[in-house]
Amino acid sequence: MHETKNKESDSKNIDYRIALVGNPNVGKSVLFGLFTGKYVTVSNYPGTTVEVTKGMYAGSNDTIEVVDTPGANSLISHSEDERVARDILLRDEEKKVLQILDSKNIHRGLLITTQLAEMGLPISIGLNMWDETLDRGMSIDTDKLQETLGVTLTKTIATQKYGIGALRNSINSVKVPKIRIDYGKTIEDGITQLETLLPDKTSVKKRALAIMLLSFDEDLEETLEVDEEALVKIHAIRDGVQKEYGHPLSYVITKKRSDYVNDLLKGIVSYREHEATAGAISRNLFFFFFMPLFTFFVGYKVIDLLLFMFAGPLDTNGLAALILRLAGGAVSVGYYSFHLFSREYRSKRKITNILGTLTMHPALAWPMLIVVLWCIYKIVGQFGAGDCVDFVESKIFGSSLEMSGGFDFKAFIPFTKIEYVFTHVNFQGINYYLGLLCQKFISSDNFFFQLFLGEEAGLMQVGVTYSIAIILPIVGFFFISFGLMEDSGYLPRLAVMLNRFFKIIGLNGKAVLPMVLGLGCDTMATMTTRILDTKKERVISTLLLALAVPCSAQLGVIAGILGSVSGAHLAIYFFVIFSQMLLVGYLSSKIIKGSGSDFLMEMPPFRRPKLANILMKTYYRTKWFLKEAVPLFVLGTFILFIITKLGVLTYIQRAAEPVVKHFLGLPVETTQGFILGFLRRDYAVVSIFKALEKNAGSMVIDPNQLIVSLVVVTLFVPCLANFFVMIKERGAKIAFLMLAFILPFSFLIGGILRYILQILPI
Amino acid sequence: MADEIQIEEILEYIWILEENSDKTKSSLVSNKFGSDIADTYLKVMAEQKLINLHNSVIDFTEPGRERAKLIIRRHRIAERLLNDVLEMRGDEFERGACQFEHFVNEEIIASICTLLGHPAVCPHGNKIPQGQCCLSAKKNLDPIISPLSEIKAGKMVKVVYISTKSHASLDRLTGIGVIPGLELTIHQKFPSMILQYGETQLALDNDIAKNVFVRIIQN
Numbered sequence: 001m002h003e004t005k006n007k008e009s010d011s012k013n014i015d016y017r018i019a020l021v022g023n024p025n026v027g028k029s030v031l032f033g034l035f036t037g038k039y040v041t042v043s044n045y046p047g048t049t050v051e052v053t054k055g056m057y058a059g060s061n062d063t064i065e066v067v068d069t070p071g072a073n074s075l076i077s078h079s080e081d082e083r084v085a086r087d088i089l090l091r092d093e094e095k096k097v098l099q100i101l102d103s104k105n106i107h108r109g110l111l112i113t114t115q116l117a118e119m120g121l122p123i124s125i126g127l128n129m130w131d132e133t134l135d136r137g138m139s140i141d142t143d144k145l146q147e148t149l150g151v152t153l154t155k156t157i158a159t160q161k162y163g164i165g166a167l168r169n170s171i172n173s174v175k176v177p178k179i180r181i182d183y184g185k186t187i188e189d190g191i192t193q194l195e196t197l198l199p200d201k202t203s204v205k206k207r208a209l210a211i212m213l214l215s216f217d218e219d220l221e222e223t224l225e226v227d228e229e230a231l232v233k234i235h236a237i238r239d240g241v242q243k244e245y246g247h248p249l250s251y252v253i254t255k256k257r258s259d260y261v262n263d264l265l266k267g268i269v270s271y272r273e274h275e276a277t278a279g280a281i282s283r284n285l286f287f288f289f290f291m292p293l294f295t296f297f298v299g300y301k302v303i304d305l306l307l308f309m310f311a312g313p314l315d316t317n318g319l320a321a322l323i324l325r326l327a328g329g330a331v332s333v334g335y336y337s338f339h340l341f342s343r344e345y346r347s348k349r350k351i352t353n354i355l356g357t358l359t360m361h362p363a364l365a366w367p368m369l370i371v372v373l374w375c376i377y378k379i380v381g382q383f384g385a386g387d388c389v390d391f392v393e394s395k396i397f398g399s400s401l402e403m404s405g406g407f408d409f410k411a412f413i414p415f416t417k418i419e420y421v422f423t424h425v426n427f428q429g430i431n432y433y434l435g436l437l438c439q440k441f442i443s444s445d446n447f448f449f450q451l452f453l454g455e456e457a458g459l460m461q462v463g464v465t466y467s468i469a470i471i472l473p474i475v476g477f478f479f480i481s482f483g484l485m486e487d488s489g490y491l492p493r494l495a496v497m498l499n500r501f502f503k504i505i506g507l508n509g510k511a512v513l514p515m516v517l518g519l520g521c522d523t524m525a526t527m528t529t530r531i532l533d534t535k536k537e538r539v540i541s542t543l544l545l546a547l548a549v550p551c552s553a554q555l556g557v558i559a560g561i562l563g564s565v566s567g568a569h570l571a572i573y574f575f576v577i578f579s580q581m582l583l584v585g586y587l588s589s590k591i592i593k594g595s596g597s598d599f600l601m602e603m604p605p606f607r608r609p610k611l612a613n614i615l616m617k618t619y620y621r622t623k624w625f626l627k628e629a630v631p632l633f634v635l636g637t638f639i640l641f642i643i644t645k646l647g648v649l650t651y652i653q654r655a656a657e658p659v660v661k662h663f664l665g666l667p668v669e670t671t672q673g674f675i676l677g678f679l680r681r682d683y684a685v686v687s688i689f690k691a692l693e694k695n696a697g698s699m700v701i702d703p704n705q706l707i708v709s710l711v712v713v714t715l716f717v718p719c720l721a722n723f724f725v726m727i728k729e730r731g732a733k734i735a736f737l738m739l740a741f742i743l744p745f746s747f748l749i750g751g752i753l754r755y756i757l758q759i760l761p762i
Numbered sequence: 763m764a765d766e767i768q769i770e771e772i773l774e775y776i777w778i779l780e781e782n783s784d785k786t787k788s789s790l791v792s793n794k795f796g797s798d799i800a801d802t803y804l805k806v807m808a809e810q811k812l813i814n815l816h817n818s819v820i821d822f823t824e825p826g827r828e829r830a831k832l833i834i835r836r837h838r839i840a841e842r843l844l845n846d847v848l849e850m851r852g853d854e855f856e857r858g859a860c861q862f863e864h865f866v867n868e869e870i871i872a873s874i875c876t877l878l879g880h881p882a883v884c885p886h887g888n889k890i891p892q893g894q895c896c897l898s899a900k901k902n903l904d905p906i907i908s909p910l911s912e913i914k915a916g917k918m919v920k921v922v923y924i925s926t927k928s929h930a931s932l933d934r935l936t937g938i939g940v941i942p943g944l945e946l947t948i949h950q951k952f953p954s955m956i957l958q959y960g961e962t963q964l965a966l967d968n969d970i971a972k973n974v975f976v977r978i979i980q981n
Contacts, residue, residue, distance in 0.1 A: 503967075
């Protein structure tokens, strides 16, 4: 109902549509943002846009609509995104196509142009990333190419808004490219035969449709809605043509197109002798200052982390440990410098290119990865989840019944104890003032007071406070770091490095995006599993996210608690979680039907990230998150409130007693923590920690108990928001099946771990 | 001699018909070679126990199948040689391969096969039956053509052919420009293989690289 209504109102006043089409990672989304003023996620990672985004052309009084399509290397659909892009072009409506191509990869871009020409669509071409093309010493004779194609070409650098005006103007002069490819007699005959079978009214030229049908594009058959009888004939013709070739027809056809484009580009693309080099000052700074400093830090930190893991934090302060660290730093500087000076110094490449190579070097990339992860942990886990959360949760929001005590507004110098207090802010927390206000009317035992401001499950005191005080800092900082990784091009390099590991669990390197994002927020990561190619991969990654990837909120608290016990325990924790991920991933890749896909990914160049884009992206991601998550958390709190009020919690605790107490060897009170895990995963950790602390009394908490409970709570149910998204993305049946697997599995692993730890002498 | 060649041609044709999973009828053979020749030679072949004829349906006997297999193998190996190494195209290529198959003995074919890196498919994408040399696959000689996955990092190679049948995502390779004739450098092999061509860096699985056959053009 809603949709049809929308369509009607749309067609009334829209003059025409502009469709942005092109290969992956060429900058369509940046241009979309420039044209419409609307923000869509932009990154240096191929396949960021999965869905179609629409917006109105700014200044057109809502008469021109702009459509951003997912990147596609071919308009014959192989994957979901390619199909989406193609279907937009096939839709029957007045449209102008703006093809964006990466000028340094012009060949691949023109392959799409040939297909647009076959469809008979009027287009204009934007040669984007013109700066990178020049940097590489490549020159394109655009006048000649423009003449050959008969289409306007515009050089652009979208991120710098260069050439955008000209590109806007070129939309008014779109033309069908002058391209006609002869596919050879057999195929051409097939095309002619197919054309007669197609319905008379098609939105694009029949020749294009016929070629797609020959390429075994089965999705198209659905879209075209041809009857059974015609379908049988179409298949007969297609199979007849296929018999004449040993290779699949799609391959033969693409090969012909590719040869055609090769001929077309002869005399148009040329290379100058030298590509752009970095300036002398920045080069020398890079080679003689930044890299030695950075690599020293890498070596130092790696040794530091190793010491932490094996010796515990207390033994690592001695002189020997310091010498060991310094030695690690020195070895690292020597090793990296040797590589850099022997390989890169004389080649005079740009610094970003050198870094691009270094970050996927077979050996040198690994220590750097460790340090990158450590930095993210410092920013997100310690500063975000620790300091910021503490501050916002206890000082800004506070408690409804107790004063927070206010905070100092001060300046300090990092790494020293020098600080200067400007003033003491006497703010007692939002919840406290709300509580004060409410207590004017009702007592704090009143049902409604409990509902909104109760300590245990008040909608305001727990639900809203949690989602804003915990999520905002953690997720915000995580998204900033993630944005940096995306836009610099580090993420695809991570995919290269981890591909072999992902292969074991039935995924491939491409899954790095949802998995790493899951370390920030599993809910959002589950949504991005869409970028994976096959259904099987999407199911496996959803399961693993729910089971074994702790989100930043949880990870921050766990690392804090376990790290304070000993590095070895933290290492055991990670080892157990990681091994479960491997085990479950491996098994499910064998059990779940369907096929995986192969890793085939273009490496985008390493680029200096644009701060504005990262902040923008973080802002939109965080906003999305708050909009989606806050209602869910409030709903979850409400459910918890009802459970507490009805006293169901005690029943559950009693029911779970045999498992929790006898099998896991934990105090019964921890059950509440596990149940809370469904609502907020990090709070579950805190709650369990407190229960253990109470149980231990004046004694130290048994570290084995701690590990067991933390492993269980990590593997245990995903949070409510994540579960809802699982239902939305994978369907209720699969989501509940996963839940039914995860619940007993996490307890089983916890129990096994308990017995193993009892035997081990730690 | 002429008889032998004719028989070999017919055996070869029957093999191809079988490969396309058509019923091998003598009428099909007649269509191709003319009914006179077909009738005479099919009878001769039946006498030599190369084929069985039941109601105009043709089946190979064991020795017949073995012989056909050798012919097909010779033909397709020859195609590979002419196409990949000598870079012949069109008519010259077709004629060359057809003449080749009747005159070369098994030992020479084994040497060529080894030289070419025991190719699995012909330039048209059809399967090449394996010989003794492929099964033992001795690597005393560095093959001229080998799968991308076998080449060391840092070499510059030219894509000679892509064995498209064995793998679905090879289709996607063509979309990003990896097609026969492309010259590329192997940037690194660990943790994943990365190819560099033009301004593109492409990461890919070993499973895909196994099916891309290349010739080293520069060390």
